[in-house]
Amino acid sequence: MVDPADGFVPPVSLADFAALARAVLPPDVWDFVDGGSGAETALAANRAALDRVAVLPRMLAGVDDPSTEATLPGGRAALPVAVAPMAYQRLLHPDGEPALAAAARAAGVPYVASTLASTPIEEIAATGATVWFQLYWLRDRALVADLLDRASAAGCAAVMVTVDVPVLGRRLRDARNGFALPPHVTAANLPGGRDDLAHQGTPGVSAVAVHTGAVFAPALSWADLDWLRARTPVPLLVKGILDARDAARAADAGVDAVVVSNHGGRQLDAAPASASVLPEVVEAVDERCAVLLDSGVRGGVDVLRALALGADGVLLGRPLLWALAAGGRAGAEAALALLAAELRDALILSGCPDPASARRLRTRIGG
Template sequence: MADTPPAPASLADFADAARAVLPATVWDFIDGGSGTETTLRANRAALDAVAVLPRVLAGVDTPATTARLLGREQALPVAVAPMAYQRLLHPDGEPALAAAAAEAGVPYVASTLSSVPIEEITAAGGQVWFQLYWLRDRQLVCDLLDRAQAAGATAVMVTVDVPVLGRRLRDVRNSFALPPHVAAANLPGDRDDLAHAGTPGVSAVAAHTGAVFAPALGWADLEWLRARTTSPLLVKGILDPRDAARAAQAGVDAVVVSNHGGRQLDGAPATARVLPEVVTAVDGRCQVLMDSGVRGGTDVLRALALGADGVLVGRPMLWALAAGGRAGARAALELLAAELRDALTLAGCADPAAARTLRTITGG
């Protein structure tokens, strides 16, 4: 009888398990960044360079991990980031990951480009936030917002850093196209034909998004969206503090400091580098979340110490889904919670709010 492999000791262990079971082209699709992947690497390097000054003699035994995001208490200061086409990784796709998030007590963000309709994702239970890509068809945007609200989504997260898809060279070299069983299930049936059309030297996913995404999204559109929905509104893809301040002025409930996991503008800064300036710029008018590069509980602590209210965790959840479906995703979130409890204890923090008072040193 073969030995049972050891349980993952870190979220990185799920990456090894996922790579072992995924086709190489699918692995490249989720693992890769844009251009020479400079920003992809910078995200990790910047987080690794953040040293947190722990407080001692704090009398902390078992810290709480709960935090308020968008006015609701969450089990962790964490949400599962929006990520497209999750049936590429596991047959159960988005509902499995949403169910794991519900069990963990954290929000799950459903992508416009989910491979399962939003109604089936919200049926998995728990809190679901709907991520909106701005489409050329304004009526389709309205329809998606109405469907998400009717399905029970509790917030809207508009992504603003994808006027066009970043040039992801791994996908270009692989001539990556979606397999027949994976589709953009929230869009009308004929709206993603390009995503399945394999062409040498072309990313079919990039061709599809270029056809349906509206490249000229502007502040007037954000103001329209703010007036269109009464749900909490988050803006994802903020890096410049000036944009963060303007989004706060427009009445958004949160900004997400994000470079799309290093998948859009290659050469954009790491999110951990600009996070403190964004926090200063919004000046308490809205919450600030961070994503891109989060790989464990220590990274959550780092983000909190830099001023974030919480984080989005992305690729590690895809690794866990690929490796073990719903159970794998649940195990990854349990591991993340345990890592965060350890980090809070070692830093002398009774809860995530206390972590936001910690000092940091960059570079060692």
């Protein structure tokens, strides 16, 4: 738990961190984190879909002290949760990625380090957290290989390849703001100068989109995934799956987990809510690999909903960035402690002694 001596007084809900973050962030940074693509239809759909999931609790189960531990790719975790990969965390707080990774370590959950982290992977791993490396597929295959080698040398416990960003979604808030990275925030895992375009602000243009368009490879294929599987000795996760046919093919390719995700509503604005397709994906992989849910998770009840829909766990994103902005490491620790308390209460109220048993709950869509 967070020591009150740190000076940070945590709110009582993960959603409350949003207002705290908005109060301290520059408006363009808030929009960069909070916004989605296009009309933000997919962004809104994520929350709406989770809100429509009703869970049928079991009564007389005799549960008063549930375990929140779960098995995730690579081992056990204190919660069925991993910190989602999120770029440029020094935008939110000077301590950036190491602060959030240290909070993840304290909470006993994996931290997923982004290719576009503003701190090198080696420094993130030095926090002692269980670190997974998130890979964006780059035009320079030699640089991809170098990033994988660095992640391995740093002791990363898993690799998560993101497959839903052939190009960056049209994020209109960033374009309207002419958003560009400030000088002190860099893509620290890329060689010097590879992120220059991200710092060149132009009215009506997202500099981050220009940069990713220059360095990301738009034609990622199943053959590339086969290459990555053969080269990756640690668990391999594929993030950005929505169609059950793709999930089945990924399982056939030998991945250890698929992450059902519409990128937090930041890519294809016509994409479905992640939660709405989760059961189809779970059925398609048929226990050949793990299934995680990403996009829209805002608290312990949402974790329970995901488990009841068949997921093995979730990725938690924006609420942890809000908490980082509001209170640095102390804020992130408070958010993860609150999530653990919320999940524990949800397990008791649903009659589940642990997350595995929550996967046997029944659900109703629409209340």
